[in-house]
Amino acid sequence: MTTNQISADAPIIEAVALRKSFGTHEVLKGLDLSLRRGEVVALIGPSGSGKSTFIRCLNHMEVPTEGTIRFRQRKVGNTFRDKGNEIGFGTLRRHVGMVFQHFNLFPHKTVLQNVIEGPVVVLKQPMKQAEELALDLLGQVGLAAKRDAYPNHLSGGQKQRVAIARALAMQPEVLLLDEVTSALDPELVGEVLAVIRGLAEKGMTMAIVTHEMAFAADVSSRILFLDHGVIAASGTPQDMIRNPENERLKGFVSRFHG
């Protein structure tokens, strides 16, 4: 895709009037979101509120039933490759990385092979260049020493850090994090959150679905509260978590403060 120059405060990725149904069950009931460069948005809300489905729509992992996703102001189409004015979801995914709750590392590949897979196979980078970048990224997530280990020999926290490095190796403009600490033992959550915090400080644009309220408040510039498939409230961490006004949000947040 050609890198067309866009103004600094134009959104990188947008969702407009997004709806998603599974069969007759409508999960998303018209959501809008616009992410600018360097912004970190946290999506919170009860289970089944649609937060995961929502960010999965942003990289076309779920196909929206209605509404539009725009990346760098171009509509995302329903084909893998670009078609006319629309960009393909294959192109979209090259620029929008995703990290999953269950890591989904490739078990038949070593840590290093997991990280270079995208750059080499999808971006057609030379092996040497891909490895250099991968080792740099593995260093950043503190796992350079594990480069030749297989995923099954890693702890959950280590796996998730490799998964983050794998997503970063594509040098994405946006990173989507879907409950990336929910499957981890409590003592391993911190190491993963530290990596994400580091990314936020470096200005990575991110949408983060999380149940870690303190983390959401700490790392994000904006919080969206999803409830029953709509954005029920949104605002700064200060407004949303420390002084929530919305009744549902208040109830939701108070349960996390114990």
Next chain:
Amino acid sequence: MTYNWDFHAVWQYSDLFLWGLGMSLLYTIGSIFFGVIIGFITCAARLSGWRALDVAARVYQELFRCTPLLVQLLWFYYAFPLLVGETIDNHVAALLTLSLYVGAFYAEIFRGGIVSIDKGQREAAAAIGMSPWQSMTRVILPQALKRMLPSFINQSVIQFKNTSLVSVISVADLAYMAAVVNGQTYRPLESYTIMAALYIAMLLPLTQAADWIEKRLRISD
């Protein structure tokens, strides 16, 4: 009662046994070769997402999985020619039937291996921008093939034994030749024991290899 074993009388016909064994091996290898192709196409049809293809593939699979191989051989050799108005060579009928039979089972082994891979793997591949083809060849298949291998070998062992049925349509395989030797020598104990021993000699290394591979794969998981 003591039986007077006499392998000597039977052993004069060793070339018949060898010829039969060669035929059995040829039918095994040939039908596995075509069976893999048929199984692959059938599996692709089942997973294509096209309803018509899926249904057609299923009908084929169930027809061949739910009738005995012996019945299929008889049907293709004696009944099918009447349907198409052409005689069909017994070697052709044998290879065709064996291939279609094993292909139906292979398709299920392939399909099972592919669908057993966690959908998170496909999603992870998609998330780094892989096309469905790249995802299948680089992520899904390498993992699925490992899972398929033990069942694949097992089915192929069964296939070798199944080739013995082609003797009913006069294909001169090992079982057929053992019957010929018995007819010449009136020594069923020796003839059929040699036949059994030859089957064991061929298959025992294969089943042992399958066990070994399965154990290795379990460790590397």
